[in-house]
Amino acid sequence: MFWFDQKDERAVFGDQRRETHQLKDKSTKGGFRELVFDPDVLMDFRDMPFPAGTFSLVVLDPPHLISCGPKSWLGKKYRKLGADWRDDLRAGFSECFRVLKPEGTLIFKWNEDQIKVSEVLGLTDEKPLFGNRCGRTAKSHWLVFMKGQPAS
């Protein structure tokens, strides 16, 4: 959803699901809007099907909700975290840094409506270099990491 050009050949979109939903949307002519998930690669971010050091840039945008209604549009759009979300996100970070080239960039997107970003950042040893808050309530974070800690 956040790509300016979803057909950009440099982008590999990975997700766990391939599905289409009809969402109610009063601003459209028919009152509905299609929500399509059609990833290039069906994959699990905890165990990615790519060799180490494949990418210069990785974007991790995992679900951020632990509770939402089973039929809610938020649940359809973003899915929700499982009971083992700490382990899942720890594995997700680890996989992102594995598939990045040395000094590659990880962009991590997080909305702290239900879980504080500080708690999530405790699930990786890597530290973000900088970031930005946005959204109506400033709860959405875009954080930028560079693979590899500086030598001390």
Ligand SMILES: C[S@@+](CC[C@H](N)C(=O)[O-])C[C@H]1O[C@@H](n2cnc3c(N)ncnc32)[C@H](O)[C@@H]1O
């Ligand atoms: C916040 S949405 C990402 C939206 C995406 N950035 C976009 O622009 O379309 C989170 C996505 O993570 C996917 N997801 C959840 N668990 C996953 C996993 N273990 N591996 C891969 N994708 C997963 C969900 O299906 C959901 O589409």
